[in-house]
Amino acid sequence: MIRYLRLYAHFVRFSFSRAMEFRLDFTFRIGMDMLWYLVNWSFFWILFKHTPLLGGWTYDQMVVFVGGVFVADAIQMTVFANNMWWLPVAINKGDIDYHLVRPVSSLFFLSLREFAANSFINLIMAAGILVWALARYPSPFGAAAVATYLALLLVGVVLHYSMQMWFLIPTFWMHTSSGLREIFWSVDQFSSRPHGIYIGWVRRLLTSLLPCALIVSFPTKALLEGATPGLLAHLLGVTAAAFGLTLLLWKLGLRAYASASS
Amino acid sequence: MSPRLLWSIASVEARKRMSYRLDFWIHALVGLSVQLGVAYLITLALYRESGASSIAGFTLREMMAYYVLVVVIARVVTATEMDHSVSQDIYEGALSRYLLYPTSYPAVKYAQQIGAMAPALVQCVIFIAWMPFVLGVPAGISAGGIAMGAASVVVASLLQFMMILPIQAVSFWADNVWSLMVAYRIVSRILGGMMIPLALFPGWLRDALPWSPFPYLFAMPVDAVLGRVSALQWAQGTGIALAWCAALAVVTAVVWRRGDLQYTGVGQ
Numbered sequence: 313m314i315r316y317l318r319l320y321a322h323f324v325r326f327s328f329s330r331a332m333e334f335r336l337d338f339t340f341r342i343g344m345d346m347l348w349y350l351v352n353w354s355f356f357w358i359l360f361k362h363t364p365l366l367g368g369w370t371y372d373q374m375v376v377f378v379g380g381v382f383v384a385d386a387i388q389m390t391v392f393a394n395n396m397w398w399l400p401v402a403i404n405k406g407d408i409d410y411h412l413v414r415p416v417s418s419l420f421f422l423s424l425r426e427f428a429a430n431s432f433i434n435l436i437m438a439a440g441i442l443v444w445a446l447a448r449y450p451s452p453f454g455a456a457a458v459a460t461y462l463a464l465l466l467v468g469v470v471l472h473y474s475m476q477m478w479f480l481i482p483t484f485w486m487h488t489s490s491g492l493r494e495i496f497w498s499v500d501q502f503s504s505r506p507h508g509i510y511i512g513w514v515r516r517l518l519t520s521l522l523p524c525a526l527i528v529s530f531p532t533k534a535l536l537e538g539a540t541p542g543l544l545a546h547l548l549g550v551t552a553a554a555f556g557l558t559l560l561l562w563k564l565g566l567r568a569y570a571s572a573s574s
Numbered sequence: 575m576s577p578r579l580l581w582s583i584a585s586v587e588a589r590k591r592m593s594y595r596l597d598f599w600i601h602a603l604v605g606l607s608v609q610l611g612v613a614y615l616i617t618l619a620l621y622r623e624s625g626a627s628s629i630a631g632f633t634l635r636e637m638m639a640y641y642v643l644v645v646v647i648a649r650v651v652t653a654t655e656m657d658h659s660v661s662q663d664i665y666e667g668a669l670s671r672y673l674l675y676p677t678s679y680p681a682v683k684y685a686q687q688i689g690a691m692a693p694a695l696v697q698c699v700i701f702i703a704w705m706p707f708v709l710g711v712p713a714g715i716s717a718g719g720i721a722m723g724a725a726s727v728v729v730a731s732l733l734q735f736m737m738i739l740p741i742q743a744v745s746f747w748a749d750n751v752w753s754l755m756v757a758y759r760i761v762s763r764i765l766g767g768m769m770i771p772l773a774l775f776p777g778w779l780r781d782a783l784p785w786s787p788f789p790y791l792f793a794m795p796v797d798a799v800l801g802r803v804s805a806l807q808w809a810q811g812t813g814i815a816l817a818w819c820a821a822l823a824v825v826t827a828v829v830w831r832r833g834d835l836q837y838t839g840v841g842q
Contacts, residue, residue, distance in 0.1 A: 340753040347757050351764045358770055359616070363624035366616075494601050498608040505612060509619040514611070 316420060324427045331429035338430045345389070345434040349382050349441065352504065367508025372449055373536055374506065379442035380465055380528040381504050386435035387469045394426040396476055400483040400490050406571050419562050423473070453535060460539050464531035467551050472503065472527050474554035477561065484565035503527040523550045575681040583682060587689025602697050606645060613641040630773035636800070639712045640771050642705050643796040646698040647723075648768050651730045651791055653690040658755065659683065660738075661745035670839030680739065680826070687735055714801025722808045723799035729815050730791050736822035737762075737787060743826060746833025767793030773802075787822075790815035 331338050356378055360371040369377065399422055402408050411418040446453060453461075479496035486492075502510075502518055507529035510518050518525035530547045534540075592598060621627075621634045632640065660683060663669050672679045741758055744751050763769050765788035772783060772793050783789050794811050797803045803811065 334749045336748045337750040337753065340748070340751070340757070344753040344757040344760070347760050351760050351769075354764060355769055358774055358776070359620060361776060362626070362629050362774060363620055365623040367619050368623075488597065495604045498601075498605045501608055501612050505616060509615045511615070511618075514615065 316416065319416065320424060320427075323425050327427035328429045341428075341430040342433050345386070345431065346437065348385075349438065352381065353378055367506035369506055369508060369536070373532075375445045376442075376449060376535065377506055377528060377532045379438070379445035380461075380532050382438035383435070383442050384465055384469050384472065384528050385504075386431060386438040387466075388472055389431035390428050390435050391469075392423060392473050392476070393431070394428050395423050396480060396493075398426070399423075399480050400488070400493070403483045403565075403569065404487055404489070408566075408569060409571055412566075418566070419559070423477075457535055457539075461531050461535035464534055464539070464544075464547060465528070467547060468527040468531055471523060471547075471551040471554050472500075474551070474558040475523070476500075477558040478554075481558075481561045481565045484568045499524060503529075507533070519546070520550065523554065526550055575677040575685065579677060580681075580685045580688070583685035584689035584692065587686040588692040591690055591693045598693065599697075602649070602694075606649065606697075606701055609645045610641060613645070614638060617641065630771065631802075632771060632773065635709050636712055637771065639705065639709050639800060640796055642702065642709070643799055644768050644771075644792050646701045647727060647730075647795050648763075648766075648792050650691050650694045650698050650727060651734050651795075652759075653694045654687045658742065658752065659686070660742035661751050664743075664745040664833070664837065667837075667839035669837060683739075684732075684735055687731065691731060712800055715799065716801055718805070719799050719801045722803075722805070723795045726790070726795035726798050726808070726812065726815075729812055729819075730795055733787055733790055733815050733819055733822075736819045736826065740822060740826045740829050743829045743833050746829075746837060762788055762791055765789070766791040767796070784811065784814065787815065787818040790818070 353375075356366070356371075356374050359366055360374065364370065366374060402411075402422060408418060408422070411421045414421065446458065476496055479492040479499075480490075482492055483490070499522065502522075502524035507515070507519065507525035510525055515525070526547050530543060534543055534547075617634065617637050620629065621637075627633060629637070663672075669679065672682060675682060737758065738755070741754050742751060744754060748754075765783060765786065767789060772780060772789055775783070790811055794803070794808070794815070798808055
């Protein structure tokens with residue numbers, strides 16, 4: 313474990329020095345994410361001009377949800393996004409060969425080696441927005457509730473990573489340039505909307521087989537309405553199953569991997 | 575550019591887009607279904623929880639018709655949005671080869687955009703075909719409105735092209751303009767009326783937006799088809815959109831001339 317943490321510290325250091333080589337792009341990306349935050353907040357702000365509730369939540373509750381979406385997205389962009397972008401390329405070009413001979417997990421290396429330094433700045437901003445959202449909420453939250461919320465948000469990020477891998481690992485068999493990445497990006501829209509708007513079979517689907525509605529909505533629900541054992545078991549159970557499926561798919565994918573010599 | 579050359583470039587591009595047919599249709603089907611699904615569920619929750627039968631002049635059915643049209647029309651207008659072909663040509667030094675082409679570089683790129691729009695247009699027709707059976711024919715639809723809407727799509731595609739060109743030309747100086755393109759995409763989606771109908775925006779923003787180019791990308795074609803704008807409003811809007819095209823052409827020419835001075839096409 314210590315070895316993996318030290319390795320990750322090296323990844324972070326290299327990523328920062330690489331990011332500073334392209335300073336203009338570094339600035340553009342920070343601006344891009346700020347716009348994304350502004351647009352997403354505006355979306356709900358405009359809708360709440362026409363309704364007192366949306367998905368069962370008030371505007372104040374929705375601001376907390378949106379803050380959670382920003383933080384989860386920023387963690388995803390900082391820690392995983394660059395690696396997820398290059399994974400299909402590595403599979404198709406046979407670059408995984410280099411990682412298979414290393415004495416660390418290939419999944420760990422390929423999922424985490426690139427830390428997006430510019431997105432880390434956005435993570436700080438997103439965290440600031442979330443703190444503001446929590447502070448402006450009419451009834452203050454206890455420290456334990458906030459700690460549980462943040463822990464569940466991290467669980468949501470792991471769930472998001474696992475789901476993303478389901479759509480990228482098929483590259484081992486399909487050999488397309490991006491696997492099913494664009495389909496994931498489409499489906500991922502469900503995670504940035506509150507689960508209360510989903511009804512019937514869509515709700516069942518999005519909280520079980522395609523658990524987009526759990527990523528931020530369930531941690532927010534735990535904070536706003538209390539972390540019931542049922543809710544915790546649901547989120548943790550689905551995340552464990554999703555991560556387990558990712559490990560299994562990765563193992564199967566490596567078996568089908570054709571290597572660089574093919 | 576001669577119409578024959580334009581047709582040739584456009585048809586090559588259209589065929590290129592269709593070369594991975596299964597991918598093309600799966601991505602379109604999933605993308606459109608999810609976008610519509612999310613819009614439908616948000617809209618349904620909005621009407622249910624507000625208790626209103628009409629919001630900003632839209633009934634639930636009209637709002638749904640708006641979303642169906644805006645999602646498919648945006649697919650046509652933005653067919654080449656994230657291709658980065660211009661910035662790629664600049665990075666890779668591939669601009670040099672266009673010196674041999676019997677037409678200007680922007681004309682070739684616009685012909686390619688038209689080619690990319692053709693398959694998206696087919697998808698658009700297929701996806702809209704079910705609308706009358708599920709949502710009924712919205713009350714304001716007329717032949718004149720559809721004609722105005724079709725003309726607005728043509729103007730929107732030109733406007734989209736003219737807005738993207740100067741952003742991509744930043745590649746002469748920057749190592750990567752991907753984030754600028756994503757930023758443009760984010761802003762155009764909300765201010766163009768793709769995420770929410772512009773009628774729901776606060777009054778001060780509704781008053782200011784018609785002077786910007788964004789409403790003419792997505793909202794204007796849809797509003798024209800749905801009969802939500804008069805012929806006069808449509809003509810004024812189209813005039814503003816074309817004026818933006820002209821202004822952006824000037825900006826692009828200036829940026830391009832400056833960028834060209836430091837362009838190197840080694841090895842091409």
